[in-house]
Amino acid sequence: MxxxxxxxxxxxxxxxxxxxxxxxxxxxxxxxxxxxxxxxxxxxxxxxxxxxxxxxxxxxxxxxxxxxxxxxxxxxxxxxxxxxxxxxxxxxxxxxxxxxxxxxxxxxxxxxxxxxxxxxxxxxxxxxxxxxxxxxAKPVQRIDLASRIERGLDKKIATPRLFRIAKTSSIAAGIALIIGFGLFQTFSTMGTDVQQQSLSIPPLSFGSNTVNEKTHVPLEHVDPVNTVFNEEDRQEFRDRGHLDEEPNLERIQEIQAERKEKEKLFARTTKTSAIENNSIEKSKVIVKSDSQPTSLPYHIIAGCFGIKSNAHKMVKQLQKTGYSNAQIVGRSKSGLYRVAYGSYGQKIKALKALAKIKLSHNSKAWMAKD
Known part of the structure; x- marks a missing residue:
């Protein structure tokens, strides 16, 4: 078988x-x-x-x-x-x-x-x-480092990047709209006179002794921060770092309230000091300081300092530079020591000196009046 x-x-x-x-x-x-x-x-x-x-x-x-x-x-x-x-x-x-x-x-x-x-x-x-x-088994195709980097760059150039750009632009537009609305609400509460009229700003004139013309600036072109602060206050808050922030409505209202409190405190302090020294009338408050006599009310300010020794150092530096009239001209309303290049009795002379100093020594100098 x-x-x-x-x-x-x-x-x-x-x-x-x-x-x-x-x-x-x-x-x-x-x-x-x-x-x-x-x-x-x-x-x-x-x-x-x-x-x-x-x-x-x-x-x-x-x-x-x-x-x-x-x-x-x-x-x-x-x-x-x-x-x-x-x-x-x-x-x-x-x-x-x-x-x-x-x-x-x-x-x-x-x-x-x-x-x-x-x-x-x-x-x-x-x-x-x-x-x-x-x-x-299908062989695995190894991708070298150069190809992976190139592929990664190609992905970054793809449409998701356009989406991110569009998204960022939308956010920025929304923030700008909110800020604009807040500023509009601020100006709407400043009074009917400001709403119905344009702001009148006297131009700087260096060729004549009189200023007779006014420059009319439409309200919508006015910087809201400049309408709240004068030059002296801007320097104060510049030293404190506030002007580096966005000029939103909450910050402006906060700074205004802080200014009012400091002004009240300063007024009470100077009034008490004046009564104790019997050097002023009861109806007036005059601050005793290192300032110039009232015959020279215009000062070209170089800077403000919270510590008096720092103010003296700047005075010495300015005097060495050639500004022999440099001195401390009292304190600002917020209590900072003001250092001036010089003081002047007429506004036109002070403006001319300010223009010269801005061109030759300090572009951030400004003029203050007692």
Missing amino acids: EIRLEKIAKELLIDEDFLVIPNFGGFVTHFRPAVLEPTKNILIPPGKNISFNVQLSKNDGFLAQSIVVKTGLSYQDALKAIEAKVEFWQNELAATNYLELDGLGSFVLNKEGNLVFEQFNETNFASTSFGLTNVH
Whole structure:
């Protein structure tokens, strides 16, 4: 009876570690992990490798007994069937030097007369990997650093940047609208006279001794900060860092309230001092300070200081520079010591001196009047 010996051997090798075919050789299995064939880009799951040893040819009875169980033949008939199949294989090798066993692998008879076995990977002999098949792996394309940087720059130039610009512009427009509305509310409470008339500002004239003309400035072109502060107050709040802030309505109202409180406190202090020294009339308050006589009411201010020693230092510096008339001319309403380049009895002379100082020494100088 002819049997399919290669099929029976394949089934036995799934559960057994080795199998001897009498007078031919023995198959030995070895567990292997998952492997990748880089040439074919195939990932092979875990399984068993099969090797062939021609020296394992002595009959151990296991193969014949397995044939008895599977086919119902007697033990002697199973041995005869094995011998017939082995004889057929050997004749095939002698004729073609090649033998292929379905599901197991192929044999090649080399020049030295040795059998070289190569396993077929179509069958996984590991029962623990049952159902797993080969996976075709797609190679990963590595992107170098230069390409990644270039790709990142391209993404930054894309439309999201336009969205961010549009969003920022919308926010800025909204803030400007809120500030404008607040300023409008401020001017609406300044009185009907200011709303119905334009502001009149006397121009600076250096060529004549009289100022007869007025420059009319429309109300909508007026800086709201300049309408709240005079030059002396602007210098005070510039020293305190307030003018670096946005001119919003809340800040202006806060500064106005602070000014009024300081003016009240200063008036009470000077009035008390004047009563104690009996140097003034009850209806007037005159501040005693380091200022010039009332005949020189116009002062070109270089700066204001909270500490008097700092004011004296600036006076010395100005005198060394050539401004011999530099001196401290009292305090401002907020209590700061004022340092002046000089004092003048006529406004036109003070304006001329101010223009000269702005061009030659200090562009931030301003004029104050007692």
